[in-house]
Amino acid sequence: MAYTTIKKPSDYFNTVLYTGDGTSSNAITGVGFQPDFLWIKERNNTRGHQLMDVVRGASLRLQTSNTNADSASALNSFDSDGFDVNGSTLNGTNFNTGTYAAWNWLADNTSGSSNTDGSITSTVSANTTSGFSIVSYTGNGSGSATVGHGLGVIPSTVIIKARTSGSANGYWYVKHKSLTSNYNIYLNVTDAASNVTSFSQGGIGDLDNANTFDFASGTSGVNTVNASGTDFIAYCFAEKQGFSKFGSYTGNGSTDGTFVYTGFKPAFVMVKRTDTTGNWVMVDSKRDTFNVCDAVVSADISDAEYDVDVEDFLSNGFKMRDAHTTRNASGGTYIYMAFAEEPLVGDNPATAR
Numbered sequence: 157m158a159y160t161t162i163k164k165p166s167d168y169f170n171t172v173l174y175t176g177d178g179t180s181s182n183a184i185t186g187v188g189f190q191p192d193f194l195w196i197k198e199r200n201n202t203r204g205h206q207l208m209d210v211v212r213g214a215s216l217r218l219q220t221s222n223t224n225a226d227s228a229s230a231l232n233s234f235d236s237d238g239f240d241v242n243g244s245t246l247n248g249t250n251f252n253t254g255t256y257a258a259w260n261w262l263a264d265n266t267s268g269s270s271n272t273d274g275s276i277t278s279t280v281s282a283n284t285t286s287g288f289s290i291v292s293y294t295g296n297g298s299g300s301a302t303v304g305h306g307l308g309v310i311p312s313t314v315i316i317k318a319r320t321s322g323s324a325n326g327y328w329y330v331k332h333k334s335l336t337s338n339y340n341i342y343l344n345v346t347d348a349a350s351n352v353t354s355f356s357q358g359g360i361g362d363l364d365n366a367n368t369f370d371f372a373s374g375t376s377g378v379n380t381v382n383a384s385g386t387d388f389i390a391y392c393f394a395e396k397q398g399f400s401k402f403g404s405y406t407g408n409g410s411t412d413g414t415f416v417y418t419g420f421k422p423a424f425v426m427v428k429r430t431d432t433t434g435n436w437v438m439v440d441s442k443r444d445t446f447n448v449c450d451a452v453v454s455a456d457i458s459d460a461e462y463d464v465d466v467e468d469f470l471s472n473g474f475k476m477r478d479a480h481t482t483r484n485a486s487g488g489t490y491i492y493m494a495f496a497e498e499p500l501v502g503d504n505p506a507t508a509r
Contacts, residue, residue, distance in 0.1 A: 162285060162286060162396065162398060162399045162499075165398075165420070165495065165496040165499065166188055166423070168189075168262045168283065168286035168288070169259075169261050169286070169399075169400075169495045169496075170423075171257060171258065171259050171260070171423060171441070172184060172186050172187055172258050172442070173255070173256065173257055173258075173443065174255075174256050174258065175253065175255055176198075176241070176243065176249070176250040176251045176253065176254035176255075176256060177243070177250065177252055178243040178250065178251060178252030178253075179243055179250070180242045180243060181232060181242060182240065182242070182243070182250045183238065184238045184240070184258065185235075185238040186237065186238060187238040187239070187258075187260045188237065189236075189262050189265075190234050190235060190236050190262075190265050191234055191238070191261065191262065192209060192210045192211075192261060192262055192264070192265060192281055192290060193207075193208075193209045193210075193261040193288070193391060194207070194231070194239055194259075194260055194261075195207050195259040195260075196208075196241075196249050196257070196258045197248075197438075197453050197461075198248035198249075198254045198255070199255045199443070199451075199460060200254060200255045201248060201251070201254060201460055202459055202460055203251075203458060204219040204221045204222065204248070204458040205219055205221055205453075205455060206219060206229065206230075206231075206248065207219065207220065208229050208231050208234075209263075209281075209290050210263065210265070210267050211267055211268045211279055211281050211389065212226065212292065212319065213267070214229065214231045214232065214234055215228060215229055215231070216228070216229055217230075217231070218317055218319070219458075220344055220436075221455070221457050223318075223327055223344060225318065225319060226319045228244075229249070230242050230243070230249040230250060231249060238260075239258070257440065257442070257443055257453070257461075259424060259440070261286075261288050262283055262286065262288070263281040263283050263288055263289060263290050264281050264283055265281075267279075267281065268280050269281075271304035271305075271306055272304065273302075273304030273367040273368050274301070274368040274370075275300075275301050275303075276293050276294070276295070276301050276382075277293070277304075278291050278292060278293040278303050278304050279291070279293070280306035282305070282306030282307060284308050284309075286396060286399060287307060287309065287312075287393060287394030287395065287396045287399070288307075288391075288392070288393055288394075290390070290391060290392075291304070291306070291389070291392060292389055292390075293387075293388055293390070294385065294386065294387050294388070295379070295381070295382040295383045295384055295386045295387075295388060296382065296384055297383060297384030297385075298382065299358065299379055301371060301379075301382055302368040302369070302370045303369055303370070304368050305368060305369055305390070305392040306392075308366055308367070309366050310365060310366050311369065311392045311393060312332070312333045312393055312394055312395040312400075313331065313332045313333065313363075313393045313402050314330070314363065314369050315328060315330050315390065315391045316328070316329045316389070317388065317389055318380075318381075319386075319387040319388060319389055320386055325357070325380055327344060327345070328342055328343035329342060329352075329359050329380065329381050330360075331360035331362070331363055331369075332491045333363055333402055333403075334403055334430075334491050335349050336349070336351075338352060338353045338361075339351055339352070340352045340360055340372075341430060341491070343456060344456055345456055346433040346434055346435055346456055347433060348429070348430060348431055348432050348433060349430040349431075352374060353373065353374060353375070354374075354375065355374045357374045357376060357380040357383075358371060358372050358373045358374035358379040358380060358381070359372050359374075359379070359381060360372065360381055369390070369392070393493065397419060398419060398496060398499035399420070399495065399496050399499070400493075401418040401419065401492075401493075402491075402492070402493055403416070403492060404430075405490050405492070406487065406488065406489060407476065407479075407483070407484040407486060407489075408484065408486055409484065409485055409487075410479055411465075411478055412477075413467070413476025414475070414476050414484060415470075415473060415474075415475045416474050416475070416492065417473040418472065418494050418496070419472060419473070420472070420473075420494075420496035420497070420498060421441075421469060421471050421496065421497045421498045422469045422474050422494050422496065422497060424439070424440040424493075424494065424495045425438075425439055425467065425474055425492055425493070426455065426492065426494075427490055427492045428490065428491055428492075429482060429483075429485070429488055429489065429490050430489050432481075432488070434481065434482040434483075435455075435456055435482050436454050436456050437452055437454055437466065437482060438453050438454065439451065439467065443461070444469075447468040447469060448467065448468055448477045449466050449467050449469060450464055450465050450466060451463065452464055452466055464478065464480070465477050465478045466478060466483060469497075
């Protein structure tokens with residue numbers, strides 16, 4: 157595999173921390189680019205995760221800890237070096253003295269363009285260098301439908317959420333490359349991975365096409381992530397050497413835990429147990445500047461950040477440092493998403509911390 161052209165991972169993914177001031181305009185800078193997908197969590201309060209993107213527009217948010225439809229956000233704008241938030245009581249992005257983590261991804265800095273690669277026309281904002289795209293589409297109810305994702309390579313992970321109420325149940329469907337064929341998992345709950353073809357309304361199909369994703373039909377023939385007339389948003393990720401890694405590991409039940417090779421020093425890692433229940437555990441290198449990483453939030457709940465030893469970030473991967481069943485049970489099966497702070501090789505080699 158050729159080494160990625162990304163010499164500085166923070167040009168495509170970056171975490172910023174900030175404190176809210178409760179005003180109508182709080183400009184947050186230091187991202188290094190205009191974010192196209194912005195994920196914010198208030199660390200010192202139980203307000204939910206806030207997800208905004210350029211395709212839906214800054215004024216709309218979704219929350220990973222519930223199944224709600226699009227609703228008004230407290231984001232004023234996406235800016236050239238960050239974003240601007242307001243102190244609206246709508247949601248937790250700028251409450252006075254609130255402490256926040258914001259995870260930022262770059263797509264193509266547009267609101268998207270029409271993509272006709274699939275049988276359903278989609279609107280796509282894609283960055284093929286970093287392997288990330290934002291996809292909006294309207295379902296047609298067909299189990300054989302396909303949707304263009306704009307990556308030009310097979311995705312490693314696709315996350316889909318209904319934007320409107322109606323026939324879709326609003327779950328955050330996740331198809332990860334390490335899951336068994338026809339199995340999905342859900343970002344908003346702790347459930348184990350499940351076979352969506354055994355349920356009435358299906359899910360995301362297997363990831364096997366460089367241009368489109370498709371659907372796994374359920375027993376009723378109606379697909380939850382392709383419900384007719386329902387609007388959906390999808391976040392699609394392709395693995396890029398030295399920048400991102402999507403894989404699985406088996407826990408060993410020890411504080412001298414499993415080591416996972418990524419080929420870079422991580423900036424962000426999210427882990428989910430798949431063989432039984434467990435939270436979506438999120439850690440990053442900005443909230444934890446030294447090992448062991450112990451500042452944790454979970455995507456599936458709105459709880460405030462909590463302290464528990466989780467893992468070490470190393471120059472070439474991460475190593476689990478507790479035996480909790482959510483992260484490192486003996487024999488437990490886990491999937492992860494990881495993005496780089498520094499690559500292991502190339503013009504900007506990683507160093508240990």
